[in-house]
Amino acid sequence: MGPDHTGFRQRDQGAAGPATPDPTSWEYLSAVHGRSGPALPHTAWNQCQHGSWYFLPWHRMYLFYFEQIIRAEVVNEGGPDGWALPFWDYSNPAHAALPPAFRQTTMPDGSANPLFVTERVPAANAGGQLPPSITSADDALDFTGFIPPPAPGFGGGITMASHFFTAHGQLEFTPHNDVHAVINGWMGDPDMAALDPIFWLHHCNIDRLWAAWLEKGGGRVNPSETQWLDQTFAFHDENGAQESRPVSDFLDTSQLGYTYEGIPAPTAAEEVPAARGRGTDPAMPDPEMVGASEQPLMLTGTPVSVDVSIDRRAVEARARDRAEASAKALDL
Ligand SMILES: [Cu+2]
Numbered sequence: 001m002g003p004d005h006t007g008f009r010q011r012d013q014g015a016a017g018p019a020t021p022d023p024t025s026w027e028y029l030s031a032v033h034g035r036s037g038p039a040l041p042h043t044a045w046n047q048c049q050h051g052s053w054y055f056l057p058w059h060r061m062y063l064f065y066f067e068q069i070i071r072a073e074v075v076n077e078g079g080p081d082g083w084a085l086p087f088w089d090y091s092n093p094a095h096a097a098l099p100p101a102f103r104q105t106t107m108p109d110g111s112a113n114p115l116f117v118t119e120r121v122p123a124a125n126a127g128g129q130l131p132p133s134i135t136s137a138d139d140a141l142d143f144t145g146f147i148p149p150p151a152p153g154f155g156g157g158i159t160m161a162s163h164f165f166t167a168h169g170q171l172e173f174t175p176h177n178d179v180h181a182v183i184n185g186w187m188g189d190p191d192m193a194a195l196d197p198i199f200w201l202h203h204c205n206i207d208r209l210w211a212a213w214l215e216k217g218g219g220r221v222n223p224s225e226t227q228w229l230d231q232t233f234a235f236h237d238e239n240g241a242q243e244s245r246p247v248s249d250f251l252d253t254s255q256l257g258y259t260y261e262g263i264p265a266p267t268a269a270e271e272v273p274a275a276r277g278r279g280t281d282p283a284m285p286d287p288e289m290v291g292a293s294e295q296p297l298m299l300t301g302t303p304v305s306v307d308v309s310i311d312r313r314a315v316e317a318r319a320r321d322r323a324e325a326s327a328k329a330l331d332l
Pocket of ligand 1: 176180193203
């Protein structure tokens with residue numbers, strides 16, 4: 001897909017009215033998240049909340065209105081009125097590659113596939129697997145506090161409503177930021193990210209993980225501060241009408257008309273032990289990080305090479321282990 005970023009589908013205002021960008025159009029909706037450059041100023045644009053305790057509720061509201069807009073279009077085309085956004089469950093090793101529907105360059109009839117975006121890192125479009133270090137939400141789900149302490153908390157620190165702040169929660173770091181960064185292209189830039197259709201499935205998964213976190217219990221609750229609950233954000237609905245609603249309206253997904261399959265969601269570690277490098281055999285030692293590449297690595301069908309610097313202490317420990325083992329062997 002190669003949309004011209006300066007062009008907008010126009011909402012028909014009749015012969016008399018001035019043409020204004022359609023707030024239910026793909027381009028407009030993506031700019032609500034962010035758009036840099038000499039774009040037309042619209043108050044509804046550049047609203048995404050990052051590095052803040054508003055990260056999760058703002059994006060839930062964004063998805064909610066997006067879903068309504070798409071559903072209205074689906075119904076228009078004769079589709080089911082129960083249509084809902086899918087989520088991309090990349091922490092499941094079986095789904096660690098970009099979903100096939102987003103990788104095929106053409107539709108069955110030979111026309112261009114609008115879900116395919118050439119700007120992505122080629123390895124992602126080639127079906128490369130995202131590594132667990134990027135996709136796992138385990139660290140985030142371990143936090144019991146939505147806000148710090150301990151930092152960074154699950155959902156981020158207390159900030160004002162802000163487009164970009166620096167109080168990222170652990171879920172925003174990983175998998176959220178990491179998946180954005182590894183897909184790259186539009187996904188690597190918040191001012192372009194929502195133009196890539198995979199954005200919506202990625203954020204749907206982040207929203208699901210918020211629900212999964214609450215389901216885990218153990219003191220995991222949403223903030224109770226009125227500063228958070230009463231904060232309002234404005235979005236356009238499927239008719240293009242603007243609504244401003246508080247965070248407190250968006251905390252119970254069943255009241256919003258959706259739930260997530262498989263909640264409580266098992267963590268990747270419980271679901272597929274091998275993929276996390278941890279066996280179920282209690283005699284197996286826990287894995288130990290001895291080194292890491294500096295950049296995320298996409299695994300594809302072709303060989304790749306990467307430099308991994310090994311921690312010196314790990315080298316020394318291994319040498320000691322080997323020395324002890326050979327000493328024991330000699331005793332026999
Ligand atoms: Cu995002």
